[in-house]
Amino acid sequence: METFPKTKDLQTYYLSNYTKNRMKYSFLKYTVLAVLLVSCSQDNDVVLSPATITLEFSHTWNGEVVTEADFNNLTYSNENGELLSIERLRYLISEITATAQDGTVISLGAYNLVDVTTGTGLLYELPQTLNPGTYTLSCMFGFSANNNIDGAYPDLNTASWNVPMGLGGGYHFMQLDGKFLDATSTATNYNYHTIRAVDAADPNNLVFQETAFEIPLGTLTIADDQLVVVEMNIAAWFKSPHTWNLNEQHSMLMPNFDAQVRMAENGQDVFSYIVAME
Amino acid sequence: MKKLSVFFGILFCYTSCTTKEEEGYTPVPYVLEIPALFQEKLIAPIIPSNNPLTVAGVALGKKLFFETLLSGDNTQSCASCHNPSQSFAENQPFSEGIDGIFGPRNAMPLFNLAWNFNEQLMWDGRELSIERQAIQPVINPIEMHSNWDEVLVKLAATTAYPSLFEHAFGDTSITQERVTKAIAQFERTLVSGNSKFDRHLLGTATLTTQELNGFNIFMDETKGDCFHCHGSNNNPLWTDNGFHNNGLDAVATDLGLGAISGDPADNAKFKTPSLRNLTFTAPYMHDGRFTTLEAVVNHYSEGLQNSPTIDSLMKKVAQGGVQLTPQEKADLVAFLRTLSDPDFTNNPAFQNR
Numbered sequence: 001m002e003t004f005p006k007t008k009d010l011q012t013y014y015l016s017n018y019t020k021n022r023m024k025y026s027f028l029k030y031t032v033l034a035v036l037l038v039s040c041s042q043d044n045d046v047v048l049s050p051a052t053i054t055l056e057f058s059h060t061w062n063g064e065v066v067t068e069a070d071f072n073n074l075t076y077s078n079e080n081g082e083l084l085s086i087e088r089l090r091y092l093i094s095e096i097t098a099t100a101q102d103g104t105v106i107s108l109g110a111y112n113l114v115d116v117t118t119g120t121g122l123l124y125e126l127p128q129t130l131n132p133g134t135y136t137l138s139c140m141f142g143f144s145a146n147n148n149i150d151g152a153y154p155d156l157n158t159a160s161w162n163v164p165m166g167l168g169g170g171y172h173f174m175q176l177d178g179k180f181l182d183a184t185s186t187a188t189n190y191n192y193h194t195i196r197a198v199d200a201a202d203p204n205n206l207v208f209q210e211t212a213f214e215i216p217l218g219t220l221t222i223a224d225d226q227l228v229v230v231e232m233n234i235a236a237w238f239k240s241p242h243t244w245n246l247n248e249q250h251s252m253l254m255p256n257f258d259a260q261v262r263m264a265e266n267g268q269d270v271f272s273y274i275v276a277m278e
Numbered sequence: 279m280k281k282l283s284v285f286f287g288i289l290f291c292y293t294s295c296t297t298k299e300e301e302g303y304t305p306v307p308y309v310l311e312i313p314a315l316f317q318e319k320l321i322a323p324i325i326p327s328n329n330p331l332t333v334a335g336v337a338l339g340k341k342l343f344f345e346t347l348l349s350g351d352n353t354q355s356c357a358s359c360h361n362p363s364q365s366f367a368e369n370q371p372f373s374e375g376i377d378g379i380f381g382p383r384n385a386m387p388l389f390n391l392a393w394n395f396n397e398q399l400m401w402d403g404r405e406l407s408i409e410r411q412a413i414q415p416v417i418n419p420i421e422m423h424s425n426w427d428e429v430l431v432k433l434a435a436t437t438a439y440p441s442l443f444e445h446a447f448g449d450t451s452i453t454q455e456r457v458t459k460a461i462a463q464f465e466r467t468l469v470s471g472n473s474k475f476d477r478h479l480l481g482t483a484t485l486t487t488q489e490l491n492g493f494n495i496f497m498d499e500t501k502g503d504c505f506h507c508h509g510s511n512n513n514p515l516w517t518d519n520g521f522h523n524n525g526l527d528a529v530a531t532d533l534g535l536g537a538i539s540g541d542p543a544d545n546a547k548f549k550t551p552s553l554r555n556l557t558f559t560a561p562y563m564h565d566g567r568f569t570t571l572e573a574v575v576n577h578y579s580e581g582l583q584n585s586p587t588i589d590s591l592m593k594k595v596a597q598g599g600v601q602l603t604p605q606e607k608a609d610l611v612a613f614l615r616t617l618s619d620p621d622f623t624n625n626p627a628f629q630n631r
Contacts, residue, residue, distance in 0.1 A: 087543075150512070151512040154318075154321045157319045157320060157513050158319075158320050158395060160505070160506065160507070160509055160513050164497035164498065164510065165497070166494065166497060166498065179590060186596070189589075189593045190590065190593075191591060191593060252593065
C-alpha cells in the first residue's frame with residue numbers, strides 16, 4: 001500500500017472499511033482464481049486482465065471523519081473561529097483520467113456527483129478499465145468549461161444541480177450548506193456554493209474565469225483492481241490562502257465573482273488521497 | 279430417496295410456477311407518453327419491474343381510482359380528494375372522510391409521480407412507493423374507513439371487476455396487491471408536461487415581458503432564489519422531490535418528516551411540491567394555510583419564521599425573507615401561472631368517463 005500524509009486514525013478507518021467491504025469479494029475472487037489456475041495448470045502463459053479502478057469519497061474536518069450522521073450540529077470551528085454545522089454537502093468531480101508513461105491520456109469516467117447528505121455517489125467504480133501498467137491519475141473538481149454544458153446531463157438536471165443562464169448556465173461544482181453562529185451568536189444560514197466564476201455586471205457580455213481545478217490522485221502501478229480513497233478536508237475550504245469570514249460572506253455567493261475565485265483558491269489543498277491495492 | 283424427493287419437489291415447483299405468459303396470457307404493454315422536454319432533460323421514469331404498465335392494468339387502475347366501493351359506506355373514491363379538474367388535488371385545506379372527520383393535511387396533487395425518484399411520497403415521506411401508498415387511504419379511519427377484506431369482497435361481487443382483473447393480471451383473483459398495483463399503474467400515467475412555459479422552451483409559445491421577468495426573479499439567487507429547491511428550465515419537474523423546512527412556523531406542531539424518521543433535524547420538513555399546475559391546486563402548503571399564490575410569495579418575501587431546522591437555503595430569514603418589491607412579486611406570480619397545464623386537467627384519459 002502506498003500512503004500519503006494522513007493521520008494514523010484515518011488510515012486505520014479507511015483500511016478497516018476497505019477490508020470489510022472487500023473481504024467477501026476477495027474470497028470469491030481468489031476461489032475462482034484458484035479453480036482457474038488448477039484447471040489451466042498446463043498453460044504457463046499468464047495474461048493479466050484489465051483492472052477496475054474505484055474511487056471512494058470520504059470527508060473529514062481537520063482529520064475527524066465527517067458523515068451525514070455528523071450533520072446538523074454546530075460543532076465545527078473554522079479558521080476564522082466561527083462555529084458551524086453542515087446540513088448539505090454535494091459536489092461534482094469530472095474528467096477522471098489516467099496518463100500512461102508514454103503520455104497517452106485515457107478517460108476513465110466522465111463525472112460523478114457526490115452527495116454526502118444522501119450517501120450517494122460515495123463509491124464510484126470507473127466505467128473504463130485499465131490495462132496493467134503505471135499511470136498518473138487525476139480528476140477535476142467541478143466541470144471545466146468544455147464540459148460545463150447547460151442542461152446536457154439528465155441525471156444532474158434531475159438532481160437540480162443547474163446554474164441559472166443569467167450566470168452562464170452549466171452546473172454547480174459544490175453546495176455546502178449549513179448554519180453558523182454569527183457575531184451576535186445567532187444561528188445564521190450559509191450557502192457556500194461554488195460555480196464557474198462569472199462577472200454578470202453586463203448581462204449581454206458575461207465574463208468568466210475558470211474555477212474548476214485538477215485533483216491529483218497519484219502515480220500508480222496497476223496490476224489488479226485498485227481502490228483510491230479521495231478525501232475532502234471540509235475545513236480547508238475556509239482556511240487558506242483566504243481565511244473565510246462567514247459573517248461577511250455567507251450566502252448569495254454564486255453571482256459573486258471574487259468570492260468564486262477565492263473559494264477555488266481555497267479548494268486547492270482541500271483534497272488528498274490514499275491508494276489501496278485490491 | 280431424499281435426493282429423489284428434492285428432485286420431484288423442484289420439478290413440481292417448476293411446473294406449478296409457470297408464468298401467465300407461458301399459459302397464454304399476454305398483457306399488452308402501455309406505452310407511457312413522455313413529454314419531449316422530459317426526454318431531453320430528465321432521466322427515465324421509474325416503472326417497477328414487478329408492476330409494468332399494461333393497457334388492461336392502467337384501465338383497471340383508472341376504474342378503481344374512481345371506485346366508491348373502496349370506502350366503508352361506498353361514498354368515496356380516491357378521486358373524492360384527488361379531483362382531476364384540480365390537478366388531482368382538492369380545493370380545501372383538509373379533506374373530509376366518510377365519517378365527516380377532516381384529515382390533518384392538504385391533499386397533494388398527483389402528476390409526474392413516475393419521476394419521483396426517491397419514491398418518498400406524502401408530505402412527510404412516509405410511503406416508499408405508489409403501490410404502498412395506495413393501501414392506506416382505504417383503511418384510514420378518517421378517510422375511507424374501510425378494510426381490505428370487505429373491499430375485496432365487494433369488488434368480487436360485481437359483474438365487471440373479475441373479468442377486468444383477469445384481463446390485467448391473467449386470472450379473476452382480486453387481491454389487495456393487485457388493486458394497489460393497478461391504481462399505481464394508472465397514477466404513473468398522470469403525466470403533465472404541456473404548460474405555457476414548456477411550450478416556451480420548445481419554441482411554440484411566447485412569454486410576456488412580465489412572465490419573463492418573473493422567471494428571472496425565480497432563477498436569481500439574490501432575488502427569489504426559488505430554483506435551488508423548485509427546479510428550473512432544465513428540471514421541468516419543478517421540484518427537487520426533497521424535504522425542507524420552509525419557515526412556516528417558529529414552533530411546529532406538525533413535525534412532518536421528523537415524525538417519520540425520528541430525527542429531530544427533520545422536524546417541520548415537508549416534501550417540496552411541484553410548482554406545476556398551481557392554478558388548479560389552491561390552497562397551498564401542507565396545511566393549506568395560503569389560499570392564493572400572492573400569499574405564498576408574501577411568505578417567502580417577508581413572512582419566514584425562524585426555527586432550529588429551517589432550511590439553510592432560507593438565507594434571509596433574519597429579514598423575514600427575500601424582500602421582493604410589489605412589482606417583483608406580481609412578476610413572479612405571473613411566471614408561476616405559466617407552469618400550469620390545462621391539457622392535463624382536461625385530459626379525457628384522466629376523467630371518470
